[in-house]
Amino acid sequence: MLTDTYHALTKSPEPGAPLIFAFHGTGGDETQFFDLAGQLLSGAGVVSPRGDVSERGAARFFRRTGEGVYDMADLARRTEAMAEYVAEHKARHPESPVYGFGYSNGANILASVSMARPDLFDRIGLLHPLIPWTPEPVPALAGRRVLITAGQRDPICPWPATRALVDWYADQCAEVATEIHDGGHELRQPELLALQTLVSAP
Template sequence: MVFAFHGTGGDENQFFELAQQLLPRAGVVSPRGDVSEMGAARFFRRTGEGVYDMDDLARRTGAMAEFVAAHKAQNPNAPVYGFGYSNGANILASVAMAHPDLFDRIALLHPLIPWEPEAVPALADKRVLITAGKHDPICPWPMSQRLIDWFTTQGAQVFTKVHEGGHDLRQPELLALEALLKAP
């Protein structure tokens, strides 16, 4: 089972077909963020660029964890993979940090985690892909590096794909996502 989380302004269709192409036999769950920011769908509120409403993030992290857990319970023998882009990567990271048992593999495509996460030893040995652009104006490289280091410190198997561009997804990132999802 693959959970695909869209970026700001996307919707449940943004990565649905990609998930189906990458893992044709897997069930795909692609939730739609129910927060509107000037008409753009998001998974949680923010008060400015890179400034999150942490209370709202905590509430929505809990709700998303319940949503994922319900799907997982209906498919008890299926591995559960998650990937998200931008705002979708942020909610996925928050859920994985709060409930590390929900996902078997995690791909965070251009995440921005502006808070200092607590240690999560249960992430040890989880496969985690983090992609970034060195000149991303939304997710500054030092914050991406800090997140990579944080997951490494937790003992996760961290894979990265970094390009010299900005907030755009590039083919090498999608190939790294495919490799993560299809790996034995």
Template sequence: MTVASYHALTRAPSGGAPLVFAFHGTGGDEHQFSALAADILPAAGFVAPRGDVCEHGALRFFRRTGEGIYDMEDLALRTRKMAEFVAAHRAENPDRPVYGFGYSNGANILAAVAFRHPYLFDRIALLHPLIPWTPEPSAGLSRKRVLVTGGRRDPICPPEQTGALLDYFRAQDARLELVLHNGGHELRQGEIDALRGFLTDTGMEMEKCP
């Protein structure tokens, strides 16, 4: 299968380990979470695409016209492209769980893909997402494991927007986990610890809802 065009950092999985996709934030690149992923799941396969939109020298996964104002046509186009990219890697690693996590802009492209193609990921971790639109209902998200993290004083991802996203996932009957800290847009250790637990948890019968 031809993989959609992204420059990406990749690592093959060992044994029965999962395949993990990591999506960087604005200004990051494919290396942003490579050490973290290797520390959390050293045997896992790893795929980290590099955003191919440049905003004043900072890499992103889709265009915007201002803070929190997205170019929705561009987002739709790049969501399709990213879905093809993920699907191709998933097909190359059959019978493995596929997990995705992303931070900020990376969380937003991951969420956009998951809204339309929920079958592509078995677990989805969104670190400081900002979804300023109302996604269409998606039956495929029912019982899907979703982690959302954020800051109560985040000026980029306001708490009311996070709340709207949580309401959306609850309406889809997702298995939702929430971790908030009292800071802003920065990643804190509690979020990293939550991500570690989320990606490594084998107690699938347990449901953790806020």
């Protein structure tokens, strides 16, 4: 029996439908994207976990020591734990493809999991991610569908870092799509439409 340390909201997929993981941003919780995930594709299952790190009361998925400065040892531990959690859910629904999307801190843990365990997610939506290091190559990401969205004036996730991440996934031969706006850290409707396309496309 799966022990849920992330206090996730869950919904089982209909037969053959995808299982979608939804990862909130800093200060969000398991409710932030649960309904959205269910609306993206009829019949899809949803797992929407709550980050197990508290930053002055704000839930996160890993620790940081400053804006854009990550505790890399903590990130490694929590990436491993999240990967195991996803794998347990995946094993419970072997007929379902597994998709994931996350916003901000949620995008970062999802990206880190995809780098550590490229076998877990078939499609990945990274909304305003920040990966402030150069990842090692992960050839097993070849063929995975990846969406990356961003704001070119985002003060939290600088555009050059996002562009480098887009290039990195492309270098792994992932199928990368982007949705970029001229604003900041806010989510805009075209990003959500791009996410729906990622999830619902054949």
